[in-house]
Amino acid sequence: MARIISPSMLSADFGHLDRDTRLMHDSAAEWIHIDVMDGVFVPNISFGFPVMKAIRAATDKFMDVHLMIVEPERYFERFIDAGAQLVTFHQEAVNDPRAALEQIRSLGAKSGISIKPGTPVSAIADVLDVADLVLIMSVEPGFGGQSFIEGSWDKVRQLRRLIDEKGTGTLIEIDGGVGVHNAGELFRAGCDALVAGSAVFGAPDPKAEIIKMLEA
Ligand code: DX5
Ligand code: ZN
Numbered sequence: 514m515a516r517i518i519s520p521s522m523l524s525a526d527f528g529h530l531d532r533d534t535r536l537m538h539d540s541a542a543e544w545i546h547i548d549v550m551d552g553v554f555v556p557n558i559s560f561g562f563p564v565m566k567a568i569r570a571a572t573d574k575f576m577d578v579h580l581m582i583v584e585p586e587r588y589f590e591r592f593i594d595a596g597a598q599l600v601t602f603h604q605e606a607v608n609d610p611r612a613a614l615e616q617i618r619s620l621g622a623k624s625g626i627s628i629k630p631g632t633p634v635s636a637i638a639d640v641l642d643v644a645d646l647v648l649i650m651s652v653e654p655g656f657g658g659q660s661f662i663e664g665s666w667d668k669v670r671q672l673r674r675l676i677d678e679k680g681t682g683t684l685i686e687i688d689g690g691v692g693v694h695n696a697g698e699l700f701r702a703g704c705d706a707l708v709a710g711s712a713v714f715g716a717p718d719p720k721a722e723i724i725k726m727l728e729a
Contacts, residue, residue, distance in 0.1 A: 518727060522534070547597070578592050624645050666702060669687065693722065
C-alpha cells in the first residue's frame with residue numbers, strides 16, 4: 514500500500530508562499546494539497562487560479578486539488594490547465610458523480626470524489642470503477658486546524674473492504690485533523706494518502722514532521 518503525505522497549502526504562510534512551497538518541494542511529501550473553497554459549498558473562501566499557479570511555479574510535485582465548490586464541473590478544465598493532476602470534487606455538490614469523474618479522466622487528470630463526515634460510504638460505492646481516489650473528510654470541510662472526527666475510522670475500514678472486494682485499485686485519502694498522533698493508525702487502517710495542514714505548517718520543523726508521519 515502507498516504511504517503518501519499531501520501537505521495542505523491552506524496552512525502555509527501566504528506572505529511567504531514561495532518559501533513554503535519550496536519547503537514542501539524539498540520534503541518527503543509526494544503530493545501538494547490545494548484546498549479551493551467558494552464560500553457557497555463551504556462557509557469560507559480560500560483561493561483560486563492565480564495562487565495555484567504561483568504554487569505550481571515553485572514545484573513540479575503531484576498537485577492534488579480538492580474542490581469545495583458548487584457546480585465543480587464548470588471548472589475542471591481550468592484547474593487542470595492550472596496544473597492539477599488529481600481533481601477531487603464533492604459527492605454532495607454534483608447530480609451525476611459518474612459523469613463528473615469520467616469528465617476529469619477525459620481531460621487527462623486523475624479523478625477524485627470526496628464525502629463529508631455526514632455522507633456514508635455507500636453514496637460513492639457505485640462509482641468506484643471510475644474513481645482514482647476517494648477523499649474521506651474527517652472534519653467538516655471549510656477550515657484547517659479542526660479535530661479529527663472519530664467516526665471516520667469506520668468509514669476508512671468500510672471503504673478499504675469495498676475497494677478490495679471490487680478490485681478497482683481506487684486510492685483512499687483522508688483530510689482533516691491528521692498528524693503524527695494518528696498517521697500510523699490511518700495508514701494501517703487502509704489509507705493511502707494523508708492530508709495534513711496545521712500539523713505540518715504548525716510544526717517547528719515541517720520537513721521532520723512529514724518524516725515522522727511517514728514512519729508512524
Ligand atoms: C478543510 C480542508 C483541509 C484542511 C486540513 O476543509 O479540506 O485540507 O486544510 O487542515 P488540517 O490538517 O489543519 O485539519
Ligand atoms: Zn482538503
